[in-house]
Amino acid sequence: MFDMEKIVEPVLGLCGLESDLTEEERAIQEVAHSFAKNVMRPIGIELDKMTAEEVVAPGSPLFDYMRQVHESGLLDLGALAAMDSQQKSRIMPIIFEELGWGDSGLAIATLASSFPAYAAHNSGNPEIIERFGALPGCWLATQPDRGSDIVDIDADLVQRGNKQSRGNLYARVVGDEVIIQGQSSAWVSYAPLAQTALAYIPCDYGDGLENGAGLNHIAILIPLDLPGVSKGKPLEKLGQRALPQGEIYFNEVRVPRKYALAEGEAAITSFFGALTFGNMEMAATFTGVARAAFEHALAYVHERKQGGTPIINHQSVQLRTFDLWQKVELSRAIAHRVFAYNYSEKGPHLLASITSKTYVTETAFQVASEALQLFGGNGLTKEYPIEKLMRDARASMIEDGETNVLKLKGMRWLSRAYQRAN
Numbered sequence: 222m223f224d225m226e227k228i229v230e231p232v233l234g235l236c237g238l239e240s241d242l243t244e245e246e247r248a249i250q251e252v253a254h255s256f257a258k259n260v261m262r263p264i265g266i267e268l269d270k271m272t273a274e275e276v277v278a279p280g281s282p283l284f285d286y287m288r289q290v291h292e293s294g295l296l297d298l299g300a301l302a303a304m305d306s307q308q309k310s311r312i313m314p315i316i317f318e319e320l321g322w323g324d325s326g327l328a329i330a331t332l333a334s335s336f337p338a339y340a341a342h343n344s345g346n347p348e349i350i351e352r353f354g355a356l357p358g359c360w361l362a363t364q365p366d367r368g369s370d371i372v373d374i375d376a377d378l379v380q381r382g383n384k385q386s387r388g389n390l391y392a393r394v395v396g397d398e399v400i401i402q403g404q405s406s407a408w409v410s411y412a413p414l415a416q417t418a419l420a421y422i423p424c425d426y427g428d429g430l431e432n433g434a435g436l437n438h439i440a441i442l443i444p445l446d447l448p449g450v451s452k453g454k455p456l457e458k459l460g461q462r463a464l465p466q467g468e469i470y471f472n473e474v475r476v477p478r479k480y481a482l483a484e485g486e487a488a489i490t491s492f493f494g495a496l497t498f499g500n501m502e503m504a505a506t507f508t509g510v511a512r513a514a515f516e517h518a519l520a521y522v523h524e525r526k527q528g529g530t531p532i533i534n535h536q537s538v539q540l541r542t543f544d545l546w547q548k549v550e551l552s553r554a555i556a557h558r559v560f561a562y563n564y565s566e567k568g569p570h571l572l573a574s575i576t577s578k579t580y581v582t583e584t585a586f587q588v589a590s591e592a593l594q595l596f597g598g599n600g601l602t603k604e605y606p607i608e609k610l611m612r613d614a615r616a617s618m619i620e621d622g623e624t625n626v627l628k629l630k631g632m633r634w635l636s637r638a639y640q641r642a643n
Contacts, residue, residue, distance in 0.1 A: 236318065236512065237550055246315060253295055253316050257323025257509075260289050265324025268463035269609055273455035277413045277465045283330070286463075287357070290331050295320070298335065298342055298354075310564035314505040314557050321509025325613045326463030328506050329620075333410035333464075336360040336495070337419040337442055344482060352480075353442050358417035360495065361443075361469060363406040364388040369626040371421070374492050376435025378629055384434050390471065392439055393425040397478045399441055401471040404453075408620070413455045413465040418443045419482075421492045426485070438488040441481045449474040460612030461620075493571050499621045500574035501563055504556040507585040507617050511552050514585070514610045515545040518592035521605075525597075532595075541595060545588050552581045575631040579624045582617035589614045 234242070235254060242250065264282045276283055294300065295316055304312065320328035337358030341349045362371045367388035376385055390403035401422065405412070412418075423430050424439035431437075443450075453468035483491040522533040522542055532538045559577040563569035589611040593600035600607045618624045 236315075236553060237546070242315075246311060249312055250315050250319065252293070253319035254322070256290070256293050256295060257319045260286065261320065261323025261327050265327050265463050266606070266609070268326070270603075271462070273457045273462070273465065273467075276463065277455050283327075283414075283463065283465070286327055287331070287334070290327075296331055296335065298339055302342060306564040310560045311557075313502075314508075314553075314560045317502050317505035318509040318512070318553070318556070321506035322513045323509070324463055325506055325510050325617070326461035328509075329461065330411055330464045332499075332502060333360055334358060334415065337415075337417040340419050340482060340495075341442060349442065349480065352444070353417050356416045357411065357414060358419060358445075359409050359411045359415035359469075360499075361405050361409050361412070361418040361420040361422075362492065363408055364390045365404070365406050367423075368406065369623055371492075372496070372622045372626050372630065374421070374435065374438065374489050376433060377633055378626070379434040384431065385436060387430060387436070388423055391423045391425065391430060392441070394427065394439075394478065399424070399439060399476045399478050399481060401443070401474040401476060404468050404470045407453065407456045407468045408466050409469060410464055410466050410620075412469050413452060413467045415469075416445055418445055418469065419495070421488065421495075424484070424488075437485060438492065439481055440483040440488040440491040441476060443474070443476050443480070445469070447474050447476065458616070460609075460614070460616040494569070496622065497563065497569050497571045497574045500571070500578035500627070501556075501559055501569075503617060503621050504552070504559060504574070504577035504581040507581050507614065508549065508552040508556050510610055510614050510617070511545075511549045511581070511585040511588040514589040514592040514607060514614075515542075515549050517605070517607050517610070518542060518545055518595045521596055521599075525599075538595065541591060545591060548584050548588050552584050555580055570634075572631050572634045575622075575627045578621065579618075579627050579631075582614070583624060586611070586614040586618060 235250060264286045267282050268276050275281065290296065301309065317328065320331065334357040338354050338356065341353035344350070364371070366386045370385045373379070379385055390405055392399050392401045420443050421438055421440050423436040426437060449472040451470045453470065456466045458466070519542060522538050523531055525532050528535065533542070555577045559573045562573045589607065593607045593611050596605060596607050599605050602608070
């Protein structure tokens with residue numbers, strides 16, 4: 222039991238029920254929040270009103286944002302690599318939440334464009350670091366006929382007697398070269414502006430593409446200035462319009478095999494590593510989106526008057542607004558818990574990241590949708606920011622793995638864990 226001398230108002234931090242931020246963490250949070258508020262939000266709103274082709278055209282505000290985010294050092298690859306696991310588990314979700322609070326499309330553009338460079342630095346190979354370590358890139362995995370199949374890259378969910386689709390994009394190893402043919406899906410984040418790609422592609426090493434019910438794969442870094450590479454138009458889409466996405470076409474593109482990061486079974490493991498990080502990051506980012514929706518709703522219900530009084534004075538509105546607060550706090554809790562698990566001795570594991578990603582993205586959409594309901598008809602207009610947040614949140618339940626497919630993957634691991642224990 223707590224012994225309280227008097228009843229006082231709660232002490233709330235920038236992110237609600239904060240209890241144990243260090244001085245360094247609070248300083249990082251404040252810098253990230255200021256950047257999100259003063260840079261990301263205005264640019265994100267401007268980009269949301271533009272066509273997909275205007276977003277990537279010379280002079281677009283997107284280029285100003287990318288310059289400023291790199292100058293800010295918030296996602297400096299060298300600094301992140303130098304952190305120990307505990308620092309990463311605590312600081313990274315703080316940063317990603319603030320970036321998501323600012324604009325989720327820009328947050329994901331920042332991360333997706335750095336994936337090849339991050340992979341290059343992790344390789345420890347000086348030649349690969351020199352070639353790929355400082356260029357904007359993209360993470361290429363999905364194909365027109367291999368969407369959810371790529372999430373099930375190990376073919377664990379394939380029905381007995383069936384096989385996965387070969388897909389539209391594949392590679393074959395010929396001597397010291399990897400020859401790539403076909404096209405990616407239109408959902409490759411930052412593809413329209415990428416100069417490199419971290420690609421996970423079905424690969425024929427000399428004995429065919431098929432590997433049981435699934436396919437052999439290769440993880441390879443690709444310079445996108447090679448002969449035979451071309452790109453489609455940037456994709457027009459519902460939400461996260463600040464994030465450019467589009468197809469990449471490969472016509473017998475010859476890539477040095479020395480740029481391969483993993484082959485065979487190791488490529489599948491590498492993909493799970495990338496997806497584990499991506500899903501974990503998505504949970505923190507969309508905690509920020511949910512928080513933004515809650516904060517807009519909280520301000521609105523104190524301003525809007527109906528029945529002769531601000532609507533916050535109606536009990537139903539109080540209950541609905543509190544539900545939003547609660548969902549944001551729960552989202553943050555699970556996002557931070559998964560970061561802690563993945564950077565502990567027990568992690569990382571995709572099960573953990575799936576748990577937070579699916580819960581938080583679904584919750585972010587629920588929070589944005591209910592916040593819009595509190596706005597009434599005003600919420601449907603572009604005069605208020607809430608409709609944009611709902612569109613942005615809706616996309617999150619499909620990107621980096623469709624929610625239901627991810628849950629199926631997660632349940633397989635939970636089922637096997639139960640069977641081992643019983």
